[in-house]
Structure formats: structure tokens, C-alpha cells
Amino acid sequence: MTGTTTLLEARYRAVLRLLPAYYREQREEEMVEVFLGDTDRDLQDQSRPTLGEAASVAALALRARLGTAAAPRRYALLGSAARLFALAAVLLQAAAAVADRALELTWTSTHGTFARDVFMSGFTGRGPVVATAEVAAWVLPLGWTVGYFALLRDRRRTARISVLLAALPTLWPFLAPFVTDFPPPEPAYATAAAAFAWLPALALCTACHRDAPPAELPVGTPGTVHLGCCVVMGASVVVLPAVADSVWAPTTCFVLGALGWLVRRGRRGRTAGGEGALALAVLGLLVLTLRVAAAYTWLDVSMPLPTAMVAGFAVQAAALLFLTAVLAVVGGRDLAAR
Known part of the structure; x- marks a missing residue:
């Protein structure tokens, strides 16, 4: 990502901190781009991650901590x-x-x-x-x-x-x-x-x-x-x-x-x-x-x-x-x- 960090991006990164460090190092930037992809930049300071997005990250964090192929x-x-x-x-x-x-x-x-x-x-x-x-x-x-x-x-x-x-x-x-x-x-x-x-x-x-x-x-x-x-x-x-x-x-x-x-x-x-x-x-x-x-x-x-x-x-x-x-x-x- 380039430019000033928006409030929505900061919120997404806060949610991604649920993931273990090794997984964030590999995938954080890619995941942030995907999360922000459908939201207009002018609206990103008035938006926040949805409950479904937070739940999916939490489930992924649990799977990543309980053993994956690259864990x-x-x-x-x-x-x-x-x-x-x-x-x-x-x-x-x-x-x-x-x-x-x-x-x-x-x-x-x-x-x-x-x-x-x-x-x-x-x-x-x-x-x-x-x-x-x-x-x-x-x-x-x-x-x-x-x-x-x-x-x-x-x-x-x-x-x-x-x-x-x-x-x-x-x-x-x-x-x-x-x-x-x-x-x-x-x-x-x-x-x-x-x-x-x-x-x-x-x-x-x-x-x-x-x-x-x-x-x-x-x-x-x-x-x-x-x-x-x-x-x-x-x-x-x-x-x-x-x-x-x-x-x-x-x-x-x-x-x-x-x-x-x-x-x-x-x-x-x-x-x-x-x-x-x-x-x-x-x-x-x-x-x-x-x-x-x-x-x-x-x-x-x-x-x-x-x-x-x-x-x-x-x-x-x-x-x-x-x-x-x-x-x-x-x-x-x-x-x-x-």
C-alpha cells in the first residue's frame, strides 16, 4: 500500500494482529489489499471491518496456531x-x-x-x-x-x-x-x-x-x-x-x-x-x-x-x-x- 494510512486500513491491521507473527509476515499486505479493494478511498475513514471479516480472521488465526503446512x-x-x-x-x-x-x-x-x-x-x-x-x-x-x-x-x-x-x-x-x-x-x-x-x-x-x-x-x-x-x-x-x-x-x-x-x-x-x-x-x-x-x-x-x-x-x-x-x-x- 502507498500513501497515507486510512482509518479503515489501520482497523484492518489491528484485526490482523489476531494472526500469529509468521502468518502476518507472509500474508498481511496481501490480505489488507484484498480487504480494502472494494472500498472507495474517500470512504475508508468512515468504514470499519465487518463482523464477518473479523470472524473469518479469528477462525484463520485459530487454524494457523493449530498447525498448517507452513506453520x-x-x-x-x-x-x-x-x-x-x-x-x-x-x-x-x-x-x-x-x-x-x-x-x-x-x-x-x-x-x-x-x-x-x-x-x-x-x-x-x-x-x-x-x-x-x-x-x-x-x-x-x-x-x-x-x-x-x-x-x-x-x-x-x-x-x-x-x-x-x-x-x-x-x-x-x-x-x-x-x-x-x-x-x-x-x-x-x-x-x-x-x-x-x-x-x-x-x-x-x-x-x-x-x-x-x-x-x-x-x-x-x-x-x-x-x-x-x-x-x-x-x-x-x-x-x-x-x-x-x-x-x-x-x-x-x-x-x-x-x-x-x-x-x-x-x-x-x-x-x-x-x-x-x-x-x-x-x-x-x-x-x-x-x-x-x-x-x-x-x-x-x-x-x-x-x-x-x-x-x-x-x-x-x-x-x-x-x-x-x-x-x-x-x-x-x-x-x-x-
Whole structure:
């Protein structure tokens, strides 16, 4: 650009500061010329960037920071870690939803009329709003599985839509008191459960952009890995039903999966980078938060908790804390070594 800088150009450049420095160095002048191209110079001091233009720059800034073909190493690593976190978290959510519903249907079909009546009572007799919400809460989480397989088949749009729909039921506890006579939720657990769903969903939507490489598992095939996680979760509940709460199965699966990842890494030597370890460390921190929040809700129970349940919660929390710390250290060392 030549001549005096107009107010509109200054405003455009201020918006472009959302972009990382490496991207601005390559494209800023070209982008400013494109933005100013359709605006008469005499009107540029009375104009400002539109909301759509600012939103498009913000989206581009997010993609540029989460790894593109020309991104510097730190942005490439950040994008890779975010995509691995999203894939691992979506897998955990997908297996948990399938295992939970498989166990519920198995119990319903094997315990006679009483079990069927109990199952159906969750969807009937409480009005259309509650019935719709309960059906959605039962069906929509299966979208995690759809999103998982869609992501690994590089169907990114389908994956994004599926995981966003799957995460919606975690908002119902916050909305229910406004439209029903339900009491407010226990804030710690409801918030942790929402974060456990929405952070992976948002990570998938932002990190798996069109310029990102396709997602792929570090080991196994998508179906085998998903089935294995479902079996581990189901078995953890069947073997120890007395201590199993809503967080027990996914926590057990994460602990075993993280241990397996560390053992495999140790046998193969140092990996190419620490993105995988850091992604699992972030996921472990989320699971730990959910584990502690779920255990905290039991403090309101009037009767003392069984010793086995308290011990189970404590063992899981300790294992999560230890693994999260180890994964963070391993990831940091791998990245520093590069």
C-alpha cells in the first residue's frame, strides 16, 4: 500500500494482529489489499471491518496456531497435540456411551418385567419436555461413536456435527431447573461433566481443520480399538459392580490405556515427539477432575459409604494423578530433546 494510512486500513491491521507473527509476515499486505479493494478511498475513514471479516480472521488465526503446512514447529506441535487429545477423548466418550447402554439393555432384558418397567419409566410419565430430554440424553451420546469413526475416515464435517450433538445432554442439568421442577445440579460434578464433553468436542472442531493432516490411531484399527475399550469398560463394571459409579468405567479404561501407551513407548524407545504424552496428560487431568467431582457428590449421601467404594475411588484418583504427572514429564522431556 502507498500513501497515507486510512482509518479503515489501520482497523484492518489491528484485526490482523489476531494472526500469529509468521502468518502476518507472509500474508498481511496481501490480505489488507484484498480487504480494502472494494472500498472507495474517500470512504475508508468512515468504514470499519465487518463482523464477518473479523470472524473469518479469528477462525484463520485459530487454524494457523493449530498447525498448517507452513506453520513453525511450535504451532505444528500444538496442533498435533490438540488433535491427539481430541481423538483420545472422543474414543473414551464413544466407548463409555456404548458400554453403558449395552450394560443397561442387558440388565433390562435379563431381569424380567420389573426391569423393563424401570427402564421405560425414565422416558414416560413425566411430561413431554422431560421425556424428550431423556430420550435425547440416551440417544445423542452415541454420536461420540459416529464422530470417532467419521474422524478416522476423514469425514471431518460429520465428525464435528456428531460430537457437538453428543455433548448437548451435558447442558440439560443446567437448563432443567428453568423448564421443570428439577432441583439445580451439584455444581462441581455437572461442570466437570460438561467440561469433559465440550473440551474434546471443541478441540476436534478447531484442531481438525481443513489444513490439518488426517487423524490416525498410533496402534490398531479403529474398530478393534473401540471394541477393546468397550470391553474394558463393561468388564470393569461387571467385575466390581459394588464400587462402579458413572465415572468408574471410563477412568479404568484411561488408566489401562495410558499405562499401555507408556509401556509401548518404553519398549520402542523415545518417540518422535511428546505430543501424544502431553495430549494424554491433558485428558488425564480432565478425567481426574471428573473423578474427584463425582466422588465429592457422595459426601451428601446420608449413610456412610462402603469401604470398598471409598478405596476404589481413592485408588483411581491416585492412579490418575500419578499417570498425569508421568505423562506430563515424559511429554516435556521428549519435546525438549527435539
